[in-house]
Amino acid sequence: MPIVPYSGGSSLEANFSAPYGGLTIDFAHMNRILELHEADMDVVVQPSIQWMELNEKIKDSGLFFPVDPGPSAMIGGMVGTNCSGTNAVRYGTMKDWVINLTVVLADGRVMKTRQRPRKTSAGYNLTGLFVGSEGTLGIVTEATLKLAPIPEETRVGVVAFPTIRDAASTAMQLIRKGIPVQCMEILDDVQMDVINKAGGTGRTWKKLPTLFFKFSGTKAGVADSINLTKNLSKSNNAESFEFARSEREAHDLWSARKQSLWSMMALRKEGSEVWSTDVAVPISRLPDIIEISKTELDDLGLFASILGHIGDGNFHASIMYDPRNAEEKARVEKVVYDMVDRALDMEGSCTGEHGVGLGKKSSLKKELGPETIGAMRSVKKAFDPHWLLNPGKIFEFKD
Amino acid sequence: MPIVPYSGGSSLEANFSAPYGGLTIDFAHMNRILELHEADMDVVVQPSIQWMELNEKIKDSGLFFPVDPGPSAMIGGMVGTNCSGTNAVRYGTMKDWVINLTVVLADGRVMKTRQRPRKTSAGYNLTGLFVGSEGTLGIVTEATLKLAPIPEETRVGVVAFPTIRDAASTAMQLIRKGIPVQCMEILDDVQMDVINKAGGTGRTWKKLPTLFFKFSGTKAGVADSINLTKNLSKSNNAESFEFARSEREAHDLWSARKQSLWSMMALRKEGSEVWSTDVAVPISRLPDIIEISKTELDDLGLFASILGHIGDGNFHASIMYDPRNAEEKARVEKVVYDMVDRALDMEGSCTGEHGVGLGKKSSLKKELGPETIGAMRSVKKAFDPHWLLNPGKIFEFKD
Numbered sequence: 001m002p003i004v005p006y007s008g009g010s011s012l013e014a015n016f017s018a019p020y021g022g023l024t025i026d027f028a029h030m031n032r033i034l035e036l037h038e039a040d041m042d043v044v045v046q047p048s049i050q051w052m053e054l055n056e057k058i059k060d061s062g063l064f065f066p067v068d069p070g071p072s073a074m075i076g077g078m079v080g081t082n083c084s085g086t087n088a089v090r091y092g093t094m095k096d097w098v099i100n101l102t103v104v105l106a107d108g109r110v111m112k113t114r115q116r117p118r119k120t121s122a123g124y125n126l127t128g129l130f131v132g133s134e135g136t137l138g139i140v141t142e143a144t145l146k147l148a149p150i151p152e153e154t155r156v157g158v159v160a161f162p163t164i165r166d167a168a169s170t171a172m173q174l175i176r177k178g179i180p181v182q183c184m185e186i187l188d189d190v191q192m193d194v195i196n197k198a199g200g201t202g203r204t205w206k207k208l209p210t211l212f213f214k215f216s217g218t219k220a221g222v223a224d225s226i227n228l229t230k231n232l233s234k235s236n237n238a239e240s241f242e243f244a245r246s247e248r249e250a251h252d253l254w255s256a257r258k259q260s261l262w263s264m265m266a267l268r269k270e271g272s273e274v275w276s277t278d279v280a281v282p283i284s285r286l287p288d289i290i291e292i293s294k295t296e297l298d299d300l301g302l303f304a305s306i307l308g309h310i311g312d313g314n315f316h317a318s319i320m321y322d323p324r325n326a327e328e329k330a331r332v333e334k335v336v337y338d339m340v341d342r343a344l345d346m347e348g349s350c351t352g353e354h355g356v357g358l359g360k361k362s363s364l365k366k367e368l369g370p371e372t373i374g375a376m377r378s379v380k381k382a383f384d385p386h387w388l389l390n391p392g393k394i395f396e397f398k399d
Numbered sequence: 400m401p402i403v404p405y406s407g408g409s410s411l412e413a414n415f416s417a418p419y420g421g422l423t424i425d426f427a428h429m430n431r432i433l434e435l436h437e438a439d440m441d442v443v444v445q446p447s448i449q450w451m452e453l454n455e456k457i458k459d460s461g462l463f464f465p466v467d468p469g470p471s472a473m474i475g476g477m478v479g480t481n482c483s484g485t486n487a488v489r490y491g492t493m494k495d496w497v498i499n500l501t502v503v504l505a506d507g508r509v510m511k512t513r514q515r516p517r518k519t520s521a522g523y524n525l526t527g528l529f530v531g532s533e534g535t536l537g538i539v540t541e542a543t544l545k546l547a548p549i550p551e552e553t554r555v556g557v558v559a560f561p562t563i564r565d566a567a568s569t570a571m572q573l574i575r576k577g578i579p580v581q582c583m584e585i586l587d588d589v590q591m592d593v594i595n596k597a598g599g600t601g602r603t604w605k606k607l608p609t610l611f612f613k614f615s616g617t618k619a620g621v622a623d624s625i626n627l628t629k630n631l632s633k634s635n636n637a638e639s640f641e642f643a644r645s646e647r648e649a650h651d652l653w654s655a656r657k658q659s660l661w662s663m664m665a666l667r668k669e670g671s672e673v674w675s676t677d678v679a680v681p682i683s684r685l686p687d688i689i690e691i692s693k694t695e696l697d698d699l700g701l702f703a704s705i706l707g708h709i710g711d712g713n714f715h716a717s718i719m720y721d722p723r724n725a726e727e728k729a730r731v732e733k734v735v736y737d738m739v740d741r742a743l744d745m746e747g748s749c750t751g752e753h754g755v756g757l758g759k760k761s762s763l764k765k766e767l768g769p770e771t772i773g774a775m776r777s778v779k780k781a782f783d784p785h786w787l788l789n790p791g792k793i794f795e796f797k798d
Contacts, residue, residue: 040684119487122766125530128524225617225620351519
């Protein structure tokens with residue numbers, strides 16, 4: 001496939017060149033859209049483009065890239081961790097949206113994992129292997145991504161519950177019944193307070209465990225899903241069910257959720273840090289693990305909260321602590337790793353979307369055992385025998 | 400995770416044991432359901448269970464396994480080829496529905512790729528690597544599969560078009576607009592005749608290029624999708640739009656589509672064979688490749704047809720020929736490989752769901768080039784250095 005410069009609609013092209021001021025700088029930053037294939041619903045990009053920037057640039061096509069992790073994330077990093085985000089309930093995770101990758105291997109060979117079909121059974125799924133390999137198998141220089149049509153209608157709803165277990169149970173039952181939602185996020189009382197303090201949504205929300213929903217699709221489909229969700233929430237003791245009253249309010253509300261980590265960071269005292277972590281469990285275990293973890297976080301006496309992508313059995317804990325205080329740090333560490341161990345005991349995973357990196361190498365060993373880590377290590381050895389690429393991440397050279 | 404015997408509802412258990420007559424035989428055939436986790440929406444199975452049998456046995460749970468290749472396919476083979484089927488438009492392919500695999504490696508080590516979370520970023524995606532590896536990397540002895548809720552409502556619709564291009568264009572536009580369909584199959588005039596000859600649907604269908612649709616979801620959502628599909632079909636010159644009048648008729652109609660290969664086989668003359676092949680292309684190229692390939696198939700003067708999963712950019716050609724007639728076989732071969740080359744020229748794939756096996760090794764080389772095949776070969780070498788597992792499939796030991 002020849003790499004031709006992106007030549008979409010003129011407004012797109014103007015948008016695209018403007019912020020960088022010229023081709024040379026664009027290329028140096030590796031943040032360009034190289035080809036937009038509207039009729040095929042895919043786009044070829046360089047790895048340093050941010051997903052939000054990508055979506056802004058292609059919006060006139062009526063298409064979007066639906067994987068939505070933290071607002072500043074770039075495609076390359078998103079490939080690295082097999083990230084996801086609030087849209088994963090409906091659209092899946094990064095591995096489901098990458099058609100092919102161009103990769104520079106450790107020995108300098110350049111390889112493209114696939115051509116451009118959305119579906120294939122031709123040989124090993126190298127695309128799916130590089131996605132989530134945290135930069136340890138090769139350097140991604142180009143990615144072809146699937147795009148989805150922007151839904152006709154999107155509504156955002158907010159439902160408060162008396163307990164975190166009621167919220168988690170509602171989420172679990174919705175998934176089990178197959179009621180179509182685009183997003184389903186859980187936020188605890190602390191997170192709702194963070195949103196209130198950060199302002200920007202134009203309302204003061206109840207300081208209660210809350211589910212944020214995004215419903216999307218055709219008008220009739222959305223109305224139907226909302227109705228079913230309301231009924232199910234009521235039967236789980238929902239305190240209130242509110243909708244964004246306008247597109248602007250819906251956008252502000254969702255932004256508040258997406259910015260929650262940054263909002264928490266903004267509330268940091270001097271010298272303190274936010275420990276952000278995630279685990280994933282089989283969905284029936286969600287109410288249990290969330291309830292126990294919430295209690296342990298509250299008992300820390302720190303500014304700590306639970307939020308996340310409950311529709312996938314995946315959630316986050318964020319804890320503000322002072323790393324200079326050894327006793328405090330040790331207590332936080334214990335709560336985090338106890339939560340991870342609890343997820344593993346429930347046949348879950350030490351990370352649903354953040355990756356292993358350095359911090360969860362010992363958890364990965366517990367999760368998978370020596371045979372499976374050994375198989376992963378043999379893949380690493382096949383692609384990078386001299387351990388040149390991101391060494392020490394995911395697992396050690398030798399244990 | 401301890402492997403506990405399946406202990407679902409009593410009717411399920413009775414169904415499950417009955418055909419085999421006892422535990423020992425069940426285990427020997429490796430066709431058991433080991434665990435059904437209804438609340439987690441997953442199931443642990445042995446590889447020799449057929450997907451239709453699995454769905455029959457778990458139907459009282461309100462859940463089903465949505466990957467639906469040919470009626471006799473077993474889970475192990477479906478893992479091997481990363482298969483799909485008519486449901487792939489909505490539900491994706493095999494790789495999207497496998498949570499973990501237990502695999503015996505070439506050196507005798509037994510490994511489980513994952514625990515049981517539906518979402519994870521913990522280490523390399525070995526599950527996704529083994530799915531589609533055609534038995535060349537390890538022997539799958541157990542699989543945990545995601546399940547989906549059985550939709551509230553399902554309707555089957557049949558739309559005839561004057562030309563195959565009109566049918567293909569309609570399919571492409573529906574996908575592009577994001578109109579929700581569960582299935583969208585294209586059948587050419589020859590295939591419709593096969594269905595008429597096989598009987599069993601209780602009607603005689605027009606011998607015209609036809610789209611078969613399955614709509615599913617909530618009642619309101621289905622009604623909406625049907626309406627949008629009707630309008631779009633009309634604007635593409637649809638000749639007729641008919642619905643199955645009952646659940647029984649819907650089932651018979653869909654079975655007719657699913658059985659189409661067997662129906663064609665049943666029409667074979669003594670000594671003749673059916674060559675069944677598939678390709679996949681970026682979706683905008685579908686009308687072109689289908690039109691050209693259809694003309695070339697017609698020109699063979701044999702019993703040959705096009706059908707397939709047009710919503711994924713993937714379709715099949717089936718050709719009845721006499722392998723004892725060298726001239727005829729050569730002409731068929733030329734049409735097949737010309738179609739494959741055409742798909743590759745369109746940045747497509749030599750196979751969307753059948754796999755490479757022996758027959759498409761040379762096409763895979765054209766599709767991916769030596770660097771990518773080299774990377775696949777290094778994976779093979781890492782897992783099976785002595786080339787013991789399914790040797791000669793996908794690619795050669797040395798080229």
